[in-house]
Amino acid sequence: MRVIKDNHVVEDNWERVDELENDGPLPAGQVIIPFSYWRDNREQLISSGKTVAVCVNGDDETDEVARDLEHFELIALDFPKFTDGRSYSHARLLRERFGYEGEIRAVGDVLQDQLFYMQRCGIDSFQVREDKDINKALGALKGFSVKYQTAADGALPVYRLRGSA
Amino acid sequence: MYQYDNYDQTIVNERVEQFRDQTRRFLAGELTEDEFRPLRLMNGLYIQRYAPMLRVAIPYGLLSSKQMRMLAHIAREYDKDYGHFSTRQNIQYNWLQLERVPDILADLASVEMHAIQTSGNCIRNVTSDHFAGIADDEIEDPRPYAEIIRQWSTFHPEFSFLPRKFKIAVNGAENDRAATQVHDIGVYLVKNEDGEVGFKVLVGGGQGRTPYIGAFIRDFLEKKHLLSYLEAIMRVYNRYGRRDNLFKARIKILVYALGPEKFACLVEEEWEKIKDSALVLDQAEIDRVKTYFTLPDYDPDADKDHGCEEKQKSDKAFRDWVRRNVKGHKAAGYRAVMISLKAPDVPPGDATDKQMDSIADLADQYSASEIVVTHDQNLVLPHVKQGDLYALWQALDKENLATPNIGLLTDMICCPGLDFCQLANAGSIPIAMQINQKFSDLDYLHDIGEIKVKMSGCMNACGHHHVGHIGILGVDKKGVEYYQLTLGGSAENDAAVGDRLGPAIEKEKVAETIGELLQVYVENRIEEERFLDTYRRIGIKPFKERVYATANNTKESNSRGVKAVASH
Numbered sequence: 150m151r152v153i154k155d156n157h158v159v160e161d162n163w164e165r166v167d168e169l170e171n172d173g174p175l176p177a178g179q180v181i182i183p184f185s186y187w188r189d190n191r192e193q194l195i196s197s198g199k200t201v202a203v204c205v206n207g208d209d210e211t212d213e214v215a216r217d218l219e220h221f222e223l224i225a226l227d228f229p230k231f232t233d234g235r236s237y238s239h240a241r242l243l244r245e246r247f248g249y250e251g252e253i254r255a256v257g258d259v260l261q262d263q264l265f266y267m268q269r270c271g272i273d274s275f276q277v278r279e280d281k282d283i284n285k286a287l288g289a290l291k292g293f294s295v296k297y298q299t300a301a302d303g304a305l306p307v308y309r310l311r312g313s314a
Numbered sequence: 315m316y317q318y319d320n321y322d323q324t325i326v327n328e329r330v331e332q333f334r335d336q337t338r339r340f341l342a343g344e345l346t347e348d349e350f351r352p353l354r355l356m357n358g359l360y361i362q363r364y365a366p367m368l369r370v371a372i373p374y375g376l377l378s379s380k381q382m383r384m385l386a387h388i389a390r391e392y393d394k395d396y397g398h399f400s401t402r403q404n405i406q407y408n409w410l411q412l413e414r415v416p417d418i419l420a421d422l423a424s425v426e427m428h429a430i431q432t433s434g435n436c437i438r439n440v441t442s443d444h445f446a447g448i449a450d451d452e453i454e455d456p457r458p459y460a461e462i463i464r465q466w467s468t469f470h471p472e473f474s475f476l477p478r479k480f481k482i483a484v485n486g487a488e489n490d491r492a493a494t495q496v497h498d499i500g501v502y503l504v505k506n507e508d509g510e511v512g513f514k515v516l517v518g519g520g521q522g523r524t525p526y527i528g529a530f531i532r533d534f535l536e537k538k539h540l541l542s543y544l545e546a547i548m549r550v551y552n553r554y555g556r557r558d559n560l561f562k563a564r565i566k567i568l569v570y571a572l573g574p575e576k577f578a579c580l581v582e583e584e585w586e587k588i589k590d591s592a593l594v595l596d597q598a599e600i601d602r603v604k605t606y607f608t609l610p611d612y613d614p615d616a617d618k619d620h621g622c623e624e625k626q627k628s629d630k631a632f633r634d635w636v637r638r639n640v641k642g643h644k645a646a647g648y649r650a651v652m653i654s655l656k657a658p659d660v661p662p663g664d665a666t667d668k669q670m671d672s673i674a675d676l677a678d679q680y681s682a683s684e685i686v687v688t689h690d691q692n693l694v695l696p697h698v699k700q701g702d703l704y705a706l707w708q709a710l711d712k713e714n715l716a717t718p719n720i721g722l723l724t725d726m727i728c729c730p731g732l733d734f735c736q737l738a739n740a741g742s743i744p745i746a747m748q749i750n751q752k753f754s755d756l757d758y759l760h761d762i763g764e765i766k767v768k769m770s771g772c773m774n775a776c777g778h779h780h781v782g783h784i785g786i787l788g789v790d791k792k793g794v795e796y797y798q799l800t801l802g803g804s805a806e807n808d809a810a811v812g813d814r815l816g817p818a819i820e821k822e823k824v825a826e827t828i829g830e831l832l833q834v835y836v837e838n839r840i841e842e843e844r845f846l847d848t849y850r851r852i853g854i855k856p857f858k859e860r861v862y863a864t865a866n867n868t869k870e871s872n873s874r875g876v877k878a879v880a881s882h
Contacts, residue, residue, distance in 0.1 A: 232352055234475025238553050241472055262353055269471035295325040297465045299592040306592060307321045308599035
């Protein structure tokens with residue numbers, strides 16, 4: 150599978166597992182497990198010493214995810230429909246409030262016209278929807294050269310730039 | 315007025331190119347209709363009943379004459395020679411071709427205008443008081459703050475895919491002229507006990523199918539915290555607003571489901587964590603933006619010209635116009651002139667390209683090149699010398715722009731309705747026409763005095779019917795248009811949602827029924843009472859009785875008539 154990461158299209162082996170019995174075993178390989186699975190098996194997974202990748206959806210509480218950041222190698226944020234914008238808040242909070250430095254990946258209905266916003270909120274890898282041209286999407290990451298407001302990308306709001314000019 | 319610098323211009327220019335590419339991809343089949351929809355909507359482009367409709371942003375309603383000429387040009391070049399000014403202080407064009415919209419946006423960008431976030435589930439055009447800057451009851455000019463909010467909300471990366479649309483209004487005067495309490499967020503400039511000016515904030519106001527008056531969640535907010543506080547509200551809404559049901563997705567539903575106090579707690583909790591971040595609004599930026607909203611150099615001798623008072627004595631038409639359409643001003647010898655877009659023979663809020671050009675010329679000649687759009691769908695020339703009133707009136711009259719009906723019955727708010735809108739259940743414009751036909755006697759209208767009639771063609775309430783003194787809502791009953799009346803609404807300081815009068819009435823009877831309501835008012839009013847005051851004093855019962863008694867009598871006599879025929 151190909152994803153956009155660090156402004157490049159790269160091959161990647163992380164696989165999202167949605168259908169996972171919460172009392173079932175952890176599948177082998179590079180899998181992204183639902184955050185609810187982590188929640189239910191938390192102590193056991195922590196004591197196993199493994200780092201895992203979790204997929205967080207809009208209903209999950211960011212604060213709860215934030216508690217265990219040291220165990221997450223990757224956090225996938227789900228966009229079940231691209232019009233569902235809850236994960237933008239997750240992303241900013243994970244980066245800005247909780248200081249998560251690992252990979253945050255957008256998964257689900259990920260389309261080129263949203264990538265700019267996602268990136269500004271701190272998402273740094275993108276699993277573009279399979280039927281779309283990922284190379285074209287990459288071109289859209291650039292978005293606007295001017296950013297009026299601050300976000301997880303640390304952009305200075307335009308009014309600060311004006312002040313320093 | 316505000317002028318773009320390099321940053322502002324760049325973002326608008328880049329948006330034009332981005333939308334050009336999105337339109338190209340859609341037309342090439344690379345984007346499906348579903349994928350293109352939110353992209354075009356974020357740019358004010360709807361696919362309507364007959365053609366695409368483009369809504370152009372007029373931030374807080376303020377236009378230069380140059381911008382007005384561009385709006386006229388667009389009407390002429392790309393549309394059927396007219397545009398429609400909306401209750402959001404914007405302008406809409408109804409007959410466009412999709413392929414040409416990128417060119418329209420480029421034309422707009424050339425005069426520092428755009429259509430960004432005029433629709434879609436994002437923060438919409440920020441609205442304000444149409445007398446901002448010139449009102450004598452003003453605490454502080456709200457427009458610099460509206461502009462600061464406009465910039466902060468433009469392409470906000472976190473809040474571009476909200477559960478639902480989001481409207482913010484800012485009012486800076488004692489009197490609320492921005493319908494602030496029926497906005498998702500309403501911001502009032504207020505002075506605290508120490509004489510410091512800051513903001514009082516309300517959330518959860520809104521119209522639509524579930525109308526609510528907003529709840530105050532903060533009595534005083536320091537100016538430097540404006541953006542962090544707004545961001546805290548938006549974040550709570552973005553995370554917890556309902557997304558499972560379109561009709562329950564507005565912030566008002568969240569606010570009233572949690573209760574305003576609980577909602578306020580969540581906001582405060584979030585705000586505590588971000589209020590000292592990069593969101594702090596520097597005084598330097600406030601000052602910078604303020605420098606754009608200075609007043610023109612007023613003529614200190616303006617109040618010495620009394621020529622128009624003489625003209626009023628001799629010319630009744632001019633006198634009527636001055637009485638209704640000319641408003642006070644904080645500068646001596648100056649007036650705010652309302653241009654009525656409610657001529658009897660024209661759909662409310664519509665203006666032709668020729669009218670727009672004339673208004674631009676008159677603004678240059680008489681009003682420091684400024685024009686303001688009101689949420690009542692009229693225009694204001696904000697800086698007119700009293701000595702120029704007569705000449706201005708004559709010029710406006712020539713263009714059918716001097717109907718002396720501001721605040722009167724025929725100064726209706728009216729949505730485009732079934733004639734244009736995909737969502738509408740019933741016509742609005744034909745009802746406006748019906749009302750105009752029945753109530754053509756100006757002296758009667760003046761006698762009735764101030765009354766706000768507001769009309770929507772469906773429960774989305776674009777025509778603000780909930781907050782009309784008389785509200786009219788078009789409904790569809792098995793394919794037939796009916797009209798539901800409400801009484802006692804208000805969008806001002808005494809904001810209230812109107813009460814339902816009774817069963818919806820037939821289309822042909824709307825104007826007649828309004829006549830009956832007015833009759834009840836005339837019979838009951840005391841001295842200078844307005845319709846709304848009388849209604850509040852005597853309640854709905856006498857109105858209800860009159861309207862439905864008549865209806866029942868007609869029905870009874872009809873049925874008796876039928877029986878009589880049958881028995882013969």
